[in-house]
Amino acid sequence: MNGPLKQHYTWSQIDLVCNLLHEKLVWDKFFPNYIIGLTRGGLIPATILSHKFSCPLYPLNLSLRDHIRTDIKEWMMVDAFALGRKNILIVDDINDTGATFDTLKKQWEEAYKSNNWNEIWHNNVRFAVIDHNLVSKSKIDYCGNIINKSINDVWIVYPWEN
Secondary structure, eight states, X not given: OOOOEEEEOOHHHHHHHHHHHHHHHHHTTXXXXXXXXXXXXXXXXXXXXXXXXXXXXXXXXXXXXXXXXXXXXHHHHHHHHSTXXXXXXXXXXXXXXXXXXXXXXXXXXXHSOOSOHHHHBTTTEEEEEEEEETTOSSOOSEEEEEEOTTTSOEEEEOGGGO
16 A cells, blocks of 8 residues: 655745745735744744744744643733733744644633634734645645645655755
């Protein structure tokens, strides 16, 4: 039985995609106060973007594949609602099924009780990925590439996974 087709990224391709993401954010006039990199896959693109924006990077431990529970950092949620709401960019490598971002949203909503999360998500808290699977259930704001795994089953291999 054959597995999915593997698509390997080079470091040069990652740099190009991160440049594209940076351009999209600037075009949108969204300048993050800080960037959250989701462990593990989101840390490297988040680091690259934090350098491009000259802003801090904070890791957030959330990996459904590795059965790691979310590292709830309440101060991030407070920042999302603070007076003059901070712009927060959450970065991961891929939005495959949407489970990671949906889990994060649900956990933050449960930890920080507010009826105003709909005013926060995709406004001052935005999501960026290298690859976005069109059949994902989770909305993202910025992506470098769009894939559709319902048509072409592909397993993406990032250079930090080699």
